[in-house]
Amino acid sequence: NAGVTQTPKFQVLKTGQSMTLQCAQDMNHNSMYWYRQDPGMGLRLIYYSASEGTTDKGEVPNGYNVSRLNKREFSLRLESAAPSQTSVYFCASAGDRASTDTQYFGPGTRLTVL
């Protein structure tokens, strides 16, 4: 099992450009999450999806949109990137039979907005 995979690993954008960060999990988890982590800081929840077909805002949703494409995939879209969105973005999933709330994280996408 690959676990949680994210693409791309690195991305540089110019202000105003758009892009979509992709996330997929192969653990048959119901819940998926998007976080951002600024340098030296903890993680902040952007959006999450408790189950296929549902999405909810987290702590910092402004400037982002999400799509829960199916049970496996959860994408994060920046419609008009801003320098303040320079960060590392982590996707996570949860819903393991042994522990329903334990989150498994992907390797992250490092995004720079110039």
Add this chain to the structure above:
Amino acid sequence: LAKTTQPISMDSYEGQEVNITCSHNNIATNDYITWYQQFPSQGPRFIIQGYKTKVTNEVASLFIPADRKSSTLSLPRVSLSDTAVYYCLVGFKAAGNKLTFGGGTRVLVKP
């Protein structure tokens, strides 16, 4: 969501035991305490979870007093590879719940 407070950083030496205490004064009856570990340039990784008293696994121990207003993560005999940021989280144990990661505790293990 219950707010947590933990030290910003701690230094230790190889072979020592590291104890990180987290305060969560407004923990709710149904809340569990969970610790994650994050290495540089990686996503966080689940370490241990508990509700009360003591929990131990192959990586760490978690001590929770009766009032549950604090908890202590204990890492026995640390090595250089235990250098990481450790996050304490408190929340209801359910799939789809929201977790709040604070700043975490940066643990530096020295030779």
